Amino acid sequence: MSDEKPIQKAELFISHLLRWGVFTCALVILIGWLSASNKMIMAGLFLLICLPIARVFGAALIFLKQKDYIYVGLSVYVLIVLITSLFLGKKL
Amino acid sequence: MVLISIFAGALGSILGLGGGIIVIPALTLLFGVDIRYAIGASIVSVIATSSGAAARYVRDHMTNIRVAIFLEVATTSGAVCGAILSAYIQSRFLFLLFSLLLLQSAFTMWRRGDPEKKELSELPGKGHPWAHFLKLHSHYPDFHLGKNVNYFVENVPLGFLYMFGAGILSALLGIGSGALKVLAMDSAMKLPIKVSSATSNFMIGVTAAASAGAYYMKGDIKPEIAAPVALGVLIGSYIGAGLMTKMKSHLIRKIFIFILLIISVQMGIKGFGI
Numbered sequence: 001m002s003d004e005k006p007i008q009k010a011e012l013f014i015s016h017l018l019r020w021g022v023f024t025c026a027l028v029i030l031i032g033w034l035s036a037s038n039k040m041i042m043a044g045l046f047l048l049i050c051l052p053i054a055r056v057f058g059a060a061l062i063f064l065k066q067k068d069y070i071y072v073g074l075s076v077y078v079l080i081v082l083i084t085s086l087f088l089g090k091k092l
Numbered sequence: 093m094v095l096i097s098i099f100a101g102a103l104g105s106i107l108g109l110g111g112g113i114i115v116i117p118a119l120t121l122l123f124g125v126d127i128r129y130a131i132g133a134s135i136v137s138v139i140a141t142s143s144g145a146a147a148r149y150v151r152d153h154m155t156n157i158r159v160a161i162f163l164e165v166a167t168t169s170g171a172v173c174g175a176i177l178s179a180y181i182q183s184r185f186l187f188l189l190f191s192l193l194l195l196q197s198a199f200t201m202w203r204r205g206d207p208e209k210k211e212l213s214e215l216p217g218k219g220h221p222w223a224h225f226l227k228l229h230s231h232y233p234d235f236h237l238g239k240n241v242n243y244f245v246e247n248v249p250l251g252f253l254y255m256f257g258a259g260i261l262s263a264l265l266g267i268g269s270g271a272l273k274v275l276a277m278d279s280a281m282k283l284p285i286k287v288s289s290a291t292s293n294f295m296i297g298v299t300a301a302a303s304a305g306a307y308y309m310k311g312d313i314k315p316e317i318a319a320p321v322a323l324g325v326l327i328g329s330y331i332g333a334g335l336m337t338k339m340k341s342h343l344i345r346k347i348f349i350f351i352l353l354i355i356s357v358q359m360g361i362k363g364f365g366i
Binding site for chain 1: 136142143146148153155158161168171172298301303304306318319322323
């Protein structure tokens with residue numbers, strides 16, 4: 001199938017993004033926990049919360065590179081709704 | 093606390109749920125944590141389960157990224173509608189409705205038995221025309237069967253509608269709704285249970301992140317509680333994701349039905365306000 005290769009590339013990219021993201025968050029939270037630094041834990045948790053949003057953004061970029069415009073549109077839509085809901089949440 | 097979180101992360105990543113069903117009761121009942129901070133920690137655990145397991149599922153081609161992104165359009169839109177609706181709807185009634193829905197789903201899933209057995213021999217299937225257009229069909233490596241399994245995606249509009257509903261419910265009830273996501277993909281769209289679980293896993297992080305910002309800013313996320321939970325869940329989800337790919341689909345399905353019943357009872361209790 002012709003659409004097999006690009007999706008595998010996208011998968012590899014997203015997998016790496018998540019792996020390194022998770023590793024960084026875990027490290028920051030762990031150091032914060034061991035040194036009883038609440039600020040550092042909160043920074044690590046903040047990074048963790050940002051990770052899924054970064055993942056949607058990453059997906060949008062990779063689909064753009066592959067000229068898969070339907071999925072660029074879908075990812076950008078999800079990204080916009082996510083950011084909107086973050087602001088909606090701030091108001092509540 | 094770390095041990096329970098590891099367990100929650102492992103179970104959550106195998107079944108495509110957030111682990112809130114374990115984290116919230118464990119924190120409130122065993123450790124006497126205020127429900128407000130327990131919910132905050134549970135939101136963190138959902139994101140940790142999702143991101144921790146997804147790194148592996150995506151690499152192993154277990155997650156269907158296209159299905160995930162397509163359905164995220166429905167869940168995020170639903171979540172915004174839910175947030176707006178929340179001013180007008182009584183959540184008590186919804187908890188009861190949700191409880192009954194899960195009970196009914198558990199029953200139909202149990203009666204359906206082991207569809208993968210039949211579907212494997214019935215391939216190639218037909219698939220829904222939208223799924224052709226959106227290039228949703230794919231295959232996944234089943235390490236238990238030791239081969240690649242092709243699958244076709246059915247009933248795309250129905251699945252989309254389910255997901256929209258799941259988004260509304262998660263905003264109204266403050267639940268991750270991973271169970272509904274798995275049900276929509278498994279029962280409506282006829283995806284294999286492992287793909288449904290992995291893809292749900294991928295999606296719940298996004299759903300949770302949308303509301304996590306609000307909890308973070310309200311101060312519901314307490315570092316001294318969330319740190320051990322997040323670390324434990326991350327470790328657990330890594331272990332769970334390794335196990336799931338090797339497990340028998342039928343076993344995953346059985347555990348899932350069991351957990352559905354537990355959530356149904358939990359939601360029922362909330363609905364009756366006991």
